[in-house]
Amino acid sequence: MRTRFLLALTPLLALASAPALAAPLQGRAPDVNAYPKQASFPEVLRDCSVGAPEELFDVLRVIDGDTLWVEREGQREKLRLLSVDTEEKFMERELSPSKPSTRYGDLVTGWTQGFFTPRSPEAGPVRVGLRFPGGVEQRDVYGRLLCHVITEEGVDFNLLLVRMGLSPYFNKYGHSRLDHERFAAHQAKAMAEKRGVWNAETNKSGKKRPYARLLPWWEARGAAVHAFRELAAADPAHWIAADEPEALEMSMKAAPGEEVTLLCIVDRFFDEDDGSRTVLLRGGDKRRSVRVRIEPEALEAMAKVDLEGSKEDFRQNYLTVKGTLAVGKRGFDLVGVEPGDWRRAGPEPVFK
Secondary structure (H helix, E strand, O other), X not given: OHHHHHHHHOHHHHOOOOOOOOOOOOOOOOOOOOOOOOOOHHHHHHHOEOOOOOOOEEEEEEEEOOEEEEEEOOEEEEXXXXXXXXXXXXXXXXXXXXXXXXXXXXXXXXXXXXXXXXXXXXXXXXXXXXXXXXXOOEEOOOOOEEEEEEEOOOEEHHHHHHHOOOOOEOOOOOOOOOOHHHHHHHHHHHHHOOOHHHOOOOOOOOOOOOHHHHHHHHHHHHHHHHHHHHHHHXXXXXXXXXXXHHHHHHHHHHOOOOEEEEEEOEEEEEEOOOOOEEEEEOOOOHHHOEEEEEOHHHHHHHHOOOOOHHHOOXXXXXXXXXXXXXXXXXXEEEEOOOHHHEEEOOOOOOOO
């Protein structure tokens, strides 16, 4: 197993991957000098080791650097790797100005496909373990299982991506609950060594991702989530993340009719026929999302809260809102909310 894993890591130095599986590149792949030869494999492996997993699953398909499919308990399971966000591979329509498709996104997709490809026909599928914060499985709004992927030898692939400069430390949705300190340290090392996305030559002749603005934005959001998690740990029945429906249900049972504070991001607005406005909060389960009704007489005061502005990029998007949870027709309702019950959850990003 050790030999196969070292063979899988060899492309890290040469930026090579299995030709048959590599994603099509937008022109010639850049020579980014991303992986200095003085960075030895033993050091990298040690930096990213978490212990061998107890249960293994076959890797079926790699979508890109941070999304893949495995077979788990007889079912195909789509995974989204936590705390990483590799650059986007080529697509006809860009997701947003802050997430352009890049040549390096193509390159990392091809390398990841090569990493999880069997080294020989006799080897069988590459097998991995899964790691969850607090041992609790959660999914995103697309139904993808949020996790860390662990190699048979016990190397955390998420940490490896950051250590090798293939991905930034992505704490836009909160600092890692498993390895915040190591992710931050690995990113600092990758930056100092000018690896991957931190090398000035990467994407020099094509589209570039604006990390100088993204990192402060993500850090501000991560700080907001971290501060809220501390409050929730001390009083989970009254401090709840709006995108965790199980926690919302637990709160309604543990503290029925009591005021709670939700950490939230505004998803969208609905103007109602009676002149009121409904605010839909982003949820982990669309069928159990939280809605907040703003009465017509409160709309003018709510304009000062600037909920619309909270949806913009490069601003603090996390808010807190106080009210009482109730079962609604389409999920949860937060009732008894006044304009003064809305607050920014954390600092605004500071750009140098």
